[in-house]
Amino acid sequence: MLNWVKFIVAFLLALSLFITVIVLYNANKPFSTVQKNAEDIALKNGNLQTVDRMEIYNGTISMVTVYGKDADGNEKAIFIEEKTEKVLDEVDLKDGIDAKTALETVKSELQMEKILHVVLGLEEGHPVWEVAFKSENGKLNYVYVFFENGEWWKRILNL
Incomplete structure (x- = not known):
């Protein structure tokens, strides 16, 4: 048995x-x-x-x-x-910023607990870096930075 x-x-x-x-x-x-x-x-x-x-x-x-x-x-x-x-x-x-620079741009203004990804994509005809991360309060955040000049495009915070 x-x-x-x-x-x-x-x-x-x-x-x-x-x-x-x-x-x-x-x-x-x-x-x-x-x-x-x-x-x-x-x-x-x-x-x-x-x-x-x-x-x-x-x-x-x-x-x-x-x-x-x-x-x-x-x-x-x-x-x-x-x-x-x-x-x-x-x-x-060579005509724009790299992922590390985009991440540093976001880090300079926002507190991050965990970086989920940094991905290059296309929005409204412009290449942008999408930085996805969790903030210190555990909320999901998406920040978009223009590839050409590193300026902020859009922020979606505290989801």
């Missing part, structure tokens, strides 16, 4: 582990597909020669920001709409 109990417990643990792996794999699949499609578009359209990394930006519209180098070796960011897979815009990274 004790062997049956051990067998059932071991079987249930193995089954739960298997189900967890399958669920996590399937949950990540759409994200991977979107990123792979965006990478292919950026390379095929000739916008980039190499792709370094990608980020998902969920603003007014969902898009993938693809970072890489063009044929001249210039570092660029390409904004590709998630649904239509259309290239919305591209920017030379």
Whole structure:
């Protein structure tokens, strides 16, 4: 009888582990597909020669920001709409501030407990850095800083 109990417990643990792996794999699949499609578009359209990394930006519209180098070796960011897979815009990274500078701009005025992400996206035709963080009171905050000059665009505080 004790062997049956051990067998059932071991079987249930193995089954739960298997189900967890399958669920996590399937949950990540759409994200991977979107990123792979965006990478292919950026390379095929000739916008980039190499792709370094990608980020998902969920603003007014969902898009993938693809970072890489063009044929001249210039570092660029390409904004590709998630649904239509259309290239919305591209920017030379040397023409604006980097993520660290955007974060420092926000830190200089607001208290942060935990930084959630800093993502480059496109809003109203302008590239902006979205800085998401939790404040000291545990509230969610979004701050948008213009890529070109580091000035504040919009603040959504204490959600």
